[in-house]
Amino acid sequence: MVxxxxxxxxxxxxxxxEGVRAELEPVLAVVxxxxxxGFSETVDYGMITWxxxxxxxxxxxxxxxxxxxxxxxxxxxxSLYLMGTYAADDQDRLDEAAxxxxxxxxxxxxxxxxxxxxxxxxxxxxxxxAEVLGQWTVEDYVANARSVRGSGA
Numbered sequence: 001m002v003x004x005x006x007x008x009x010x011x012x013x014x015x016x017x018e019g020v021r022a023e024l025e026p027v028l029a030v031v032x033x034x035x036x037x038g039f040s041e042t043v044d045y046g047m048i049t050w051x052x053x054x055x056x057x058x059x060x061x062x063x064x065x066x067x068x069x070x071x072x073x074x075x076x077x078x079s080l081y082l083m084g085t086y087a088a089d090d091q092d093r094l095d096e097a098a099x100x101x102x103x104x105x106x107x108x109x110x111x112x113x114x115x116x117x118x119x120x121x122x123x124x125x126x127x128x129x130a131e132v133l134g135q136w137t138v139e140d141y142v143a144n145a146r147s148v149r150g151s152g153a
Contacts, residue, residue: 003046012043020073026121027080027129028071034130038138039068047072047081057142059149066145069133080116080129084136087144093135094128102128 006012009028013021028048032041039050044064051065060066070081085095094102096113103109104125110117118124136144 004043005046006043009041009043009048012048016073020078023119023121024071024073024078027078027124027126030126030130031069031071031080031133034133035069036134036137040065045070047079052138052142052145056138057145060145061149066142068136068141074117077110077117077119080118080124082114082116082129082132084132084141085114087136087141087148094132099128099132104128 004012004015006015013024013028016024031050035041035050038052038056040053041048041050042065043049044051044067047070049065049067049070051067054060054063054065057066067081067083069083070079072079072081082099084093085099087093096111099111100109102125104127107123107125109125110123116124116129
Protein backbone atom coordinates (compact mmCIF):
# COMPACT_ATOMS: atom_id res chain seq x y z
CA MET A 1 0.00 0.00 0.00
CA VAL A 2 1.49 3.35 -0.98
CA UNK A 3 -1.40 5.54 0.12
CA UNK A 4 -4.63 4.84 1.90
CA UNK A 5 -8.07 6.42 1.88
CA UNK A 6 -8.72 5.06 5.39
CA UNK A 7 -10.50 7.39 7.79
CA UNK A 8 -9.04 5.97 11.01
CA UNK A 9 -5.88 4.18 12.16
CA UNK A 10 -7.95 1.03 12.75
CA UNK A 11 -9.29 1.16 9.20
CA UNK A 12 -5.76 1.75 7.89
CA UNK A 13 -4.50 -1.35 9.70
CA UNK A 14 -7.44 -3.44 8.50
CA UNK A 15 -6.46 -2.73 4.87
CA UNK A 16 -3.01 -4.27 5.34
CA UNK A 17 -2.03 -7.86 4.76
CA GLU A 18 -1.59 -9.90 7.93
CA GLY A 19 2.20 -9.93 7.52
CA VAL A 20 2.54 -6.18 7.07
CA ARG A 21 0.13 -5.51 9.92
CA ALA A 22 2.19 -7.82 12.15
CA GLU A 23 5.29 -5.69 11.44
CA LEU A 24 3.55 -2.33 11.95
CA GLU A 25 1.57 -3.07 15.10
CA PRO A 26 4.60 -3.30 17.47
CA VAL A 27 5.97 -0.06 16.00
CA LEU A 28 2.56 1.55 16.41
CA ALA A 29 2.50 0.49 20.06
CA VAL A 30 5.93 2.06 20.68
CA VAL A 31 4.92 5.29 18.93
CA UNK A 32 1.67 5.51 20.89
CA UNK A 33 3.50 4.86 24.15
CA UNK A 34 6.17 7.46 23.49
CA UNK A 35 3.96 10.18 22.01
CA UNK A 36 3.84 13.28 24.21
CA UNK A 37 0.37 14.47 25.25
CA GLY A 38 -1.46 16.81 22.90
CA PHE A 39 -0.54 15.30 19.54
CA SER A 40 -3.58 13.82 17.80
CA GLU A 41 -3.53 10.44 16.06
CA THR A 42 -5.37 10.28 12.77
CA VAL A 43 -4.92 9.31 9.14
CA ASP A 44 -3.62 12.04 6.86
CA TYR A 45 -1.49 11.98 3.71
CA GLY A 46 -2.58 8.32 3.37
CA MET A 47 -0.71 7.25 6.55
CA ILE A 48 -1.24 7.04 10.28
CA THR A 49 -0.10 10.42 11.57
CA TRP A 50 0.44 12.25 14.82
CA UNK A 51 0.08 15.98 14.54
CA UNK A 52 -0.63 19.21 16.34
CA UNK A 53 -4.39 19.74 16.03
CA UNK A 54 -5.51 22.76 14.01
CA UNK A 55 -7.32 24.03 17.12
CA UNK A 56 -3.89 24.40 18.76
CA UNK A 57 -1.94 25.65 15.72
CA UNK A 58 -4.15 26.68 12.79
CA UNK A 59 -1.57 28.79 10.93
CA UNK A 60 0.23 26.05 9.04
CA UNK A 61 1.46 26.80 5.54
CA UNK A 62 -0.87 24.19 4.00
CA UNK A 63 -3.84 24.56 6.40
CA UNK A 64 -3.39 20.96 7.56
CA UNK A 65 -2.36 19.83 11.05
CA UNK A 66 1.35 20.24 11.76
CA UNK A 67 2.72 16.70 11.42
CA UNK A 68 5.03 15.37 14.09
CA UNK A 69 5.28 11.68 13.12
CA UNK A 70 3.75 9.21 10.69
CA UNK A 71 3.73 5.48 10.05
CA UNK A 72 3.07 3.99 6.63
CA UNK A 73 3.17 0.72 4.76
CA UNK A 74 4.80 1.27 1.39
CA UNK A 75 4.95 -1.16 -1.50
CA UNK A 76 8.34 -2.70 -0.66
CA UNK A 77 9.02 -1.42 2.86
CA UNK A 78 7.50 0.48 5.77
CA SER A 79 8.21 4.06 6.75
CA LEU A 80 8.35 5.89 10.04
CA TYR A 81 8.52 9.66 9.64
CA LEU A 82 10.10 11.53 12.55
CA MET A 83 9.48 15.16 11.66
CA GLY A 84 10.90 16.40 14.96
CA THR A 85 14.38 15.50 13.69
CA TYR A 86 14.11 18.40 11.21
CA ALA A 87 13.51 20.82 14.04
CA ALA A 88 16.20 19.44 16.36
CA ASP A 89 18.62 22.34 16.12
CA ASP A 90 20.12 22.17 19.59
CA GLN A 91 22.23 19.63 21.43
CA ASP A 92 19.35 18.63 23.72
CA ARG A 93 17.35 17.05 20.89
CA LEU A 94 18.23 14.21 18.55
CA ASP A 95 18.57 15.13 14.89
CA GLU A 96 19.36 12.86 11.94
CA ALA A 97 23.11 12.82 12.66
CA ALA A 98 22.57 11.94 16.33
CA UNK A 99 20.18 9.15 15.40
CA UNK A 100 22.71 7.74 12.95
CA UNK A 101 25.45 7.88 15.60
CA UNK A 102 23.35 6.16 18.26
CA UNK A 103 21.50 3.54 16.19
CA UNK A 104 21.71 0.11 17.85
CA UNK A 105 24.74 -1.88 16.87
CA UNK A 106 24.23 -4.61 14.33
CA UNK A 107 21.09 -3.09 12.86
CA UNK A 108 21.30 -1.40 9.50
CA UNK A 109 19.74 2.06 9.39
CA UNK A 110 17.96 3.13 6.20
CA UNK A 111 17.14 6.77 6.86
CA UNK A 112 16.57 9.93 4.90
CA UNK A 113 16.22 13.32 6.58
CA UNK A 114 13.31 12.24 8.76
CA UNK A 115 12.14 8.95 7.24
CA UNK A 116 13.28 5.64 8.69
CA UNK A 117 12.58 2.87 6.18
CA UNK A 118 12.29 -0.71 7.42
CA UNK A 119 10.99 -4.10 6.34
CA UNK A 120 10.84 -5.78 9.74
CA UNK A 121 10.25 -4.43 13.22
CA UNK A 122 13.50 -6.14 14.23
CA UNK A 123 15.34 -3.69 11.93
CA UNK A 124 14.44 -0.81 14.26
CA UNK A 125 16.02 0.57 17.42
CA UNK A 126 12.67 1.01 19.16
CA UNK A 127 14.17 2.47 22.33
CA UNK A 128 15.89 5.22 20.35
CA UNK A 129 12.73 5.86 18.34
CA ALA A 130 10.76 6.26 21.57
CA GLU A 131 13.38 8.73 22.82
CA VAL A 132 13.20 10.73 19.58
CA LEU A 133 9.42 10.88 19.74
CA GLY A 134 9.41 11.98 23.36
CA GLN A 135 11.75 14.92 22.87
CA TRP A 136 9.19 17.59 21.91
CA THR A 137 6.16 18.87 23.75
CA VAL A 138 3.33 20.20 21.62
CA GLU A 139 4.04 23.68 22.95
CA ASP A 140 7.75 23.55 22.07
CA TYR A 141 7.05 22.05 18.65
CA VAL A 142 4.56 24.82 17.85
CA ALA A 143 6.93 27.50 19.16
CA ASN A 144 9.64 26.09 16.90
CA ALA A 145 7.30 26.07 13.90
CA ARG A 146 6.40 29.69 14.57
CA SER A 147 10.04 30.71 14.83
CA VAL A 148 10.94 28.90 11.62
CA ARG A 149 8.09 30.64 9.78
CA GLY A 150 9.45 33.93 11.12
CA SER A 151 6.02 35.51 11.13
CA GLY A 152 5.24 34.94 14.78
CA ALA A 153 2.09 33.19 13.56
